[in-house]
Amino acid sequence: MAKTYAKPGILEQLRADYFSNKLDAAMTLVFGTLVIWVVWNLLGWGIIHAVWTQENREMCGHGGDGACWAVIDARWRLILFGLYPFEEQWRSAIACIAIITVGILSCVPAFWHGKKLAALWITGFAIYYVLMRGGVFGLSEVSVQDWGGLSLTIFVFAAVTLLGMPTAIIFALLRRSDLPWISRTMGLIIDSIRSLPLLSIMFTFAVVLPFVLPSWLPTEKLYLVVIGYALFFACYQAEIIRGGMQALSAGQEEAAKALGMSYWQRISYIVLPQAFRNALPPTINQLVITFKETSLVVIIGFFEVLASGNAAYGNSDWNFAHIEVYSFVGLIYFIFVFSLSRYGAYLERRLAVATR
């Protein structure tokens, strides 16, 4: 008679996984208790004893055993929209949703064609700009200096990535040029920019550059900072892409050459798709870092979501509620970073079929 596999019962499985010997059992008890204690306290603070609405705000801060989410109820618009004029904040909301929608759509494989992506992003940024800036279609004009909150964070991130990614590809291709003077010069540029702190690059682009640039060029600080940041991003991402290219066997390009494919055909159909697949984990990593470091635009006086959060509790009414505000901002960051990482995992699964 053939043997059959007997699935272990739950108790047996628990015993095997967590209580297999004395040390194992002891560690399970210690860490299990710790986890339960932390979760219980968080639940108690964040949900059970929490104050949720402004009407109950006088209950905040007394007894001190619950979170005061009333601060979010009162100040969420400041956190999400910064200094943007209160009456016009619906524009900022729609603009933000437009960019996020475009971002999500461009993650869908059906949109992975150069022309579709270009059309998508041009539309997205056009909607964003018209809504945020105003001055047309009867919308009142809002100065770029007043853009802020989550809308600004998303805009900086999207613009940096979108400008930075094609630049990174070009940098990576120049870096591996057959002509030594091109590849070495590119290497020198990449190394120089990577050796500078992002903060100093942003400062230089926003504050110093306007004095140097000819007067007919736009000198809006926000755009200059985005360009500087994109350059910084491109240098890191170029090395990530180059790493992905190096993992390709020389035979791939040779096969494409032997089929008569031109340089750009080889790059866009054979080299880059495989390089990006190889470089997916570090690319997602770089995007996460880039998203978080958008908070540095505060040094040139822009109130992105973190700085707006600082402002939200920075008055006498709410100055005790910084933990709640930071938790809320942290949650926003987490939602974006977690989505990025899940998307990365999806891409890895999708591409895994073709890797074996």
Add this chain to the structure above:
Amino acid sequence: MTDSQTAVRIANMDKFYATFHALKSIDLEVAKGERIVICGPSGSGKSTLIRCINKLEDYQAGSINVLGTELDDNLDNIDEIRRETGMVFQHFNLFPHMTILENCTLAPMLVRKQPRVEAEAVAMEYLTKVRIPEQADKYPGQLSGGQQQRVAIARALCMKPEIMLFDEPTSALDPEMISEVLDVMVSLADEGMTMICVTHEMGFARQVADRVVFMADGEIVEQGAPEPFFNNPQQERTKAFLGQILGH
């Protein structure tokens, strides 16, 4: 031989890797429809020679003319020659991120500007010819080595080349898969394709080659029809080589 019947003419060609003289004054003329087998010990330059014909390797002196087009530094000429020569590699070099069908249709669509429908029809025709039409929607990684190499041959044929170059097509295969690839090559030879094959398969050479070229140390040492070449080699180095690979 008049020009219109010449497929490849290599004249007095030299290749250097830095200071290493890899190919020495190579003269080789291949007629249209001719099947050439190049053999020789490892390091003799036979792969380098075949890779010079579609400029995967550069050469430093002499000339190569393929189907009437001079293979020089002119990129248009290089593209022209690559369109007309198919190549099959030792390690298949299929594109792993594309299905078998996409591997076969990519170059015809991009380079020959064939419409997708037409390219797919041609691809299925050649996949049927190499006897794996049912694998069209799989990825290369899901196929055995022998199947991958047959796809590689189909992929090259989809460009409708005048000349096929084979660079040790069976060297990376498990022994039981060699014959399925050789069978495809034999049927291709029977149809009159101009073929230049670097291979150690001497049975194949005897069966289909019009001429066997023996190389050693970057030189063509001896060449001739298979019968006299195998039965009555003239040069000592040829005898030694044949003794080693046929000697047991």
